[in-house]
């Protein structure tokens with residue numbers, strides 16, 4: 261029996277016509293030469309399609325039910341576990357030989373400083389194999405990013421996390437530490453010069469990068485043109501702190517009068533307005549998430565009323581989702597207040613001391629970004645010079661600031677060129 265109407269009409273019927281073939285069923289009586297026979301045929305296919313879809317929905321529902329009861333519905337246990345039978349029941353238990361390696365993978369990652377490849381090489385040397393092959397980078401990546409919660413006694417199924425009945429390989433503490441390190445690693449990086457520095461050749465924006473300094477001295481931010489070919493000068497990397505220094509020097513050359521401060525504030529208001537729109541975009545992302553969580557909690561409550569889930573499971577999920585809701589609420593409050601606060605702080609700083617470089621040094625990345633956007637048009641970088649163009653109303657004060665990158669011995673020098681010197 262054909263179970264797909266689309267396929268039947270799109271591919272099979274034209275082929276029959278092409279070869280002058282008639283479809284006859286040995287078990288089903290239908291004559292394709294009259295409308296009634298074709299009608300019956302179509303209905304049979306429709307019914308078969310519906311049945312096949314219902315079966316797959318039922319299968320998924322069955323698997324979800326299995327997951328809710330804490331049994332991993334996947335066909336294969338993740339590396340570090342094996343399938344076993346206890347009292348005739350299929351269960352997943354830690355693989356005694358491999359579990360210690362899994363612990364090592366997480367502990368090395370949490371300790372920091374190792375890439376997936378380095379962890380793989382280290383553990384391959386210690387004898388960690390999978391499918392009779394030494395462990396490799398891909399396996400380590402899967403352990404740390406795909407199966408990770410499994411080793412904490414949980415598992416993911418169809419995008420939902422379930423509490424498993426299987427034994428955790430990691431302690432709660434080990435897993436919490438791992439999550440903490442991983443979240444930091446994947447937290448959106450704040451590159452304050454993102455979208456500000458343009459390649460002098462193409463006008464495209466330089467991309468922020470982070471690199472570890474020599475002897476693990478810390479993580480440093482750089483910018484580099486990713487658009488031009490390797491030979492171009494603009495491929496030369498520029499360190500974030502060098503740009504900081506240039507901006508502070510630039511700011512220090514500016515003297516601001518009362519009128520200029522007023523104009524500055526007007527400009528600031530415009531930028532705040534733009535940022536407000538960005539915050540609204542974020543709010544538009546969060547609000548549907550909240551609605552989704554609330555609906556989930558209602559459905560969970562229904563399941564509890566209908567005794568589909570245990571009291572314990574209900575409480576666990578409810579607390580988890582309530583926490584997420586609370587976090588969203590905090591973020592919403594922060595978004596609503598952030599703009600006002602930054603504006604006030606910059607305003608205060610302006611009025612108090614008219615000391616822009618002080619404002620720049622002592623404020624957060626976000627505030628710095630706002631200040632730069634306020635003061636400067638985009639920067640242009642050609643591999644040796646970073647040119648900052650000052651915006652109105654500051655243009656009258658200084659037109660160009662030119663910075664020379666790459667002086668010998670690691671000492672950076674800078675020079676200004678004032679195209680529009682004031683009397």
Ligand SMILES: [Zn+2]
Nearest residue numbers: 459485488494
């Ligand atoms: Zn370039």
